[in-house]
Amino acid sequence: MIYFDYAATSIKRREIFEDILNNFNEYNANPDSLHKLGRSANKILEDSRQKLSKVLNLSSKSIIFNSGASEGNNTIIKHFNALGYRILCTRADHPSVLNTLDKLNANVEYIEICKDGRINLTDLEKKLGENNSQGFSYEKTLLILTLVNNESGTVQDLDRISQILKDREVWLHIDNVQGFGHMDFDFSRCDSMAISGHKIGGINGFGLLYLKDDIQNLIYGGQQEKQRRGGTSFVMGAYTMAKSYDKIVSERPLVKEIKEGFIRDLKKNEIPFEINGTLEHSSDHILNLYFPFAKSDLLLTYLDMKGICASAGSACSAGSLEESHVITAMYDKERAMNSIRFSFGFTNTMEDVKYTIKTIKELYDRKVGEED
Numbered sequence: 001m002i003y004f005d006y007a008a009t010s011i012k013r014r015e016i017f018e019d020i021l022n023n024f025n026e027y028n029a030n031p032d033s034l035h036k037l038g039r040s041a042n043k044i045l046e047d048s049r050q051k052l053s054k055v056l057n058l059s060s061k062s063i064i065f066n067s068g069a070s071e072g073n074n075t076i077i078k079h080f081n082a083l084g085y086r087i088l089c090t091r092a093d094h095p096s097v098l099n100t101l102d103k104l105n106a107n108v109e110y111i112e113i114c115k116d117g118r119i120n121l122t123d124l125e126k127k128l129g130e131n132n133s134q135g136f137s138y139e140k141t142l143l144i145l146t147l148v149n150n151e152s153g154t155v156q157d158l159d160r161i162s163q164i165l166k167d168r169e170v171w172l173h174i175d176n177v178q179g180f181g182h183m184d185f186d187f188s189r190c191d192s193m194a195i196s197g198h199k200i201g202g203i204n205g206f207g208l209l210y211l212k213d214d215i216q217n218l219i220y221g222g223q224q225e226k227q228r229r230g231g232t233s234f235v236m237g238a239y240t241m242a243k244s245y246d247k248i249v250s251e252r253p254l255v256k257e258i259k260e261g262f263i264r265d266l267k268k269n270e271i272p273f274e275i276n277g278t279l280e281h282s283s284d285h286i287l288n289l290y291f292p293f294a295k296s297d298l299l300l301t302y303l304d305m306k307g308i309c310a311s312a313g314s315a316c317s318a319g320s321l322e323e324s325h326v327i328t329a330m331y332d333k334e335r336a337m338n339s340i341r342f343s344f345g346f347t348n349t350m351e352d353v354k355y356t357i358k359t360i361k362e363l364y365d366r367k368v369g370e371e372d
Contacts, residue, residue, distance in 0.1 A: 002352045005309045006199075007150050007178060007286050007343035013201040016243045020236055031233045032224060041235045048238035055245055058187060058210055064225045065238055068207035069177045070096035072194025073144075075209060075218040076173045080142040081106045082216070085171070088127055089144040090119060091329040092152070094175060097144055098325075117154030117277045117330050119145075125164055141170045147185065148178035151313055151326040151341055152277045153286025155183065162189035181248035182255075182283050197241030200248045201346075206237025251346045256284040258344045258353060263287070265357040271364050276327055276339055288327065288341045291360075293367045296323070296340050299360070306359045311341050 003011055020027060029037035031045045045065075053060035066072060073096045080087065081101075087108045089097055101108050109127055112120040128141065143165070148155050158174075165172055166189070174193045179185065181200045187193065193210040197203060214228060221230020266273055266289075276288040291299060296312040303310055313324035323336035342356075 002308045002356060003347060004342040004344060004352070004356065005311050006345035007153075007341065008311060009198045009204060010201045010244075010345055011347050012203075013240070013244055013247060013346075016201070016240050019243075020239065027235050027239070031235055032222070045233055045235050045238050048242035051242040051245065052208060052238075056187060056193075056210065058190075058193075061226075062211050064209045064211060064228050065233060066207055066209055066219075066225075066229050067205050067234075068196040068198070069094075069175060069194035070196075071218065072192075072207060072209035073097050073173075073175060074100050075215070076142070076192050076194070077101060077106070077144070078104065078218060079215045080171065084140065085142045086139045087142045087144065088124075090146070092117060092149060092154075092326040093144060093146050094150060094177070097146070097175065113329060115277075115330060116281055117149055117152045117326070118281055119156055119161070121157070121160060121164065124161070128164070128168060128170065141168075142173060143170050144173050144175065146175045146178075148176075148183065148283045148286075149326060150178050150286075151324050152288045152330065153178070153282040153343075154277045155179070155281050155283055157281075158185050162186070165189055178283060178286065181245055182252065182285050197237055197244070200241070201244035202241035203234075203237045206234050206241055208241075247346070252284065254346065254348075255344045258348045258350070259284050259287050261350050261353045262342065262344075262357070265353055266360075269357055269361045271357070271361055276330060276335070285345065286341065286343045288324075288339060290327075290335055290339045291364075292338060293364055295337055299340055299363065302363050303356070303359060308356050308359060311343075312339065313341070 025037065026040045026044060029041045031038060031042035049060050049063050053063050077087065077097065077100045081104050087101060087106050088111055089108065090111050090113050092113055111127060112123040114120055145156055145161065147158060171191045172189060174190050176193050177196050177199055180195045190210070191212045194207065196207040217228060219230045224230060224233055272292055274290040276290055300310060300312055313322070313326070323333055324339060327336035327339045
């Protein structure tokens with residue numbers, strides 16, 4: 001089986017899980033217990049927190065462990081919506097953002113995006129308000145920024161956006177699920193950030209929320225996470241996420257080579273395609289392609305029959321084969337219906353690429369033959 005769906009979730013890293021099994025007793029106890037096993041588990045938890053805060057260049061005291069980015073996004077949105085904030089985002093954001101805003105009937109304004117998937121910075125500045133003698137003319141605002149889009153791979157211009165926000169009292173929340181480990185950023189202007197561990201090889205159901213300042217809890221319970229998020233701490237989740245980071249950083253050259261090889265072989269085999277977005281402003285691990293000769297459901301089914309895993313949109317759409325809302329926002333519905341996302345990771349090889357391109361070529365030749 002060839003797995004080109006890393007943006008949905010990464011293949012798990014066997015060596016990390018074997019390490020856990022070989023030291024299983026260290027993970028058994030509740031890390032808030034005062035006995036020896038509890039202290040051992042707590043050390044793993046806090047060492048993981050230190051590691052993750054260090055690679056983000058953020059304070060470990062501001063890192064809250066939770067179930068993942070969907071929870072983190074919900075925590076931020078529900079807090080600021082309850083305070084009456086106006087919320088800015090784009091129509092290409094993750095379902096954990098868009099569906100939450102819709103269910104809350106929140107006060108939302110959508111920022112325009114360009115064909116490359118990047119935020120229209122002129123429209124952003126317009127919606128933030130003009131500077132006048134009394135200061136900036138805008139309401140209390142939460143800006144949600146998906147740093148690397150999960151479907152198109154588009155990378156936003158964080159430096160420029162941070163510059164625009166420099167003198168504005170706008171809370172900037174970053175969804176960094178697809179950027180974490182794949183790229184390096186300056187988060188000095190970031191007020192909050194959501195990340196999931198399973199995207200880089202950690203256990204599903206674990207992530208973190210960075211908070212510059214404390215806000216209202218989403219989940220109340222015991223004294224965990226300094227009373228900022230209730231629920232028994234998931235020690236294995238923290239460990240697998242922290243341990244996966246250095247590995248995914250070391251895999252960047254491989255992932256870049258796979259993506260470049262994929263595009264090169266498509267061209268070599270004269271398969272008609274277009275890249276959704278631009279290579280200049282995209283992450284190396286995501287490649288979203290428009291194939292004019294086949295609908296995405298047909299191509300995905302054909303690939304699956306040949307043992308190749310890919311997707312047409314976010315896996316968080318519960319297995320739906322509906323066209324991508326991201327590509328629709330960037331282009332239109334028709335283009336989205338013919339678009340496929342391939343996303344790469346550490347198990348992929350150039351042999352996988354060659355086999356996949358050969359398979360797509362087979363389908364293309366069949367479609368051409370039907371038209372003759």
